[in-house]
Amino acid sequence: MAFWDRNKNSQGLRVIKTARDMGSINKAAKSGLYPLIKEVKPSDKIRSKYSVAQHKLTGEIKILGDYRWNDLEEYEVVIDWTFFYPYSFKSPFAAYLIPKDIKIGDRVFIEDLIEDYIGASWNQGDTYRLESCEAIWNGTDLEIQYDPKTNRSDFIG
Amino acid sequence: MKFNPLTKEIYTDKGEFVKTMNCPYKMSWDNLETTNSTMCKCANCDHLIVDTEGITDDDLLKIVRQNPETCLKIDLNQHNIKIVSNGILGQK
Numbered sequence: 490m491a492f493w494d495r496n497k498n499s500q501g502l503r504v505i506k507t508a509r510d511m512g513s514i515n516k517a518a519k520s521g522l523y524p525l526i527k528e529v530k531p532s533d534k535i536r537s538k539y540s541v542a543q544h545k546l547t548g549e550i551k552i553l554g555d556y557r558w559n560d561l562e563e564y565e566v567v568i569d570w571t572f573f574y575p576y577s578f579k580s581p582f583a584a585y586l587i588p589k590d591i592k593i594g595d596r597v598f599i600e601d602l603i604e605d606y607i608g609a610s611w612n613q614g615d616t617y618r619l620e621s622c623e624a625i626w627n628g629t630d631l632e633i634q635y636d637p638k639t640n641r642s643d644f645i646g
Numbered sequence: 647m648k649f650n651p652l653t654k655e656i657y658t659d660k661g662e663f664v665k666t667m668n669c670p671y672k673m674s675w676d677n678l679e680t681t682n683s684t685m686c687k688c689a690n691c692d693h694l695i696v697d698t699e700g701i702t703d704d705d706l707l708k709i710v711r712q713n714p715e716t717c718l719k720i721d722l723n724q725h726n727i728k729i730v731s732n733g734i735l736g737q738k
Contacts, residue, residue, distance in 0.1 A: 554729055555730070611651075612722070623693065632676075643674075643719055643720065644651065644654065645673050
């Protein structure tokens with residue numbers, strides 16, 4: 490089974506765009522693309538942490554995100570380390586914009602994934618979304634070619 | 647230095663903006679051509695990629711200002727970085 494190789498670029502593969510609101514979905518449909526509608530479902534595997542500390546005299550706050558950096562002189566923690574889903578999207582649904590001439594078995598590159606897959610993780614427990622991935626069109630849906638090996642701790646760019 | 651994995655923005659410890667990371671080729675450090683212990687070269691676009699582990703904020707700013715096309719590598723677990731992953735909360 491062929492998985493998405495993080496090192497492979499999108500050259501040579503058709504790029505599938507994503508529309509994330511009704512206006513852009515309908516605009517794409519009018520232009521001849523087929524909007525493959527998906528729910529935007531946050532995964533509980535994607536998470537980021539924070540803690541809030543408040544200055545004892547002024548009431549100002551600091552937001553902490555890294556266990557290693559905790560200069561809290563004159564501050565007290567008012568919210569202890571808490572994990573949350575760190576992404577927000579303007580619509581609870583989105584659509585992959587499928588070209589009319591796509592064929593069954595075509596491998597494509599999805600630029601903006603709607604589904605949540607882990608793309609990076611940190612040894613402090615935080616995990617981040619994979620932004621892009623290859624997929625294969627099966628006639629009715631895009632089969633995401635996610636490889637867990639894409640879950641790394643480094644970023645390049 | 648500070649890094650926000652949600653926005654991919656890099657700042658110095660003093661809060662100076664360095665750059666926003668963006669790689670259209672989704673390159674991985676392991677598969678790049680090594681130039682020396684802190685640099686690699688990208689086969690796709692010929693940009694140098696500098697490993698930020700072990701370099702100072704001043705050096706980082708100097709490198710990016712001299713050549714804004716320079717790409718950087720950041721590991722969430724490296725010692726000289728503070729992760730500010732809660733950008734949506736206004737953390738800097």
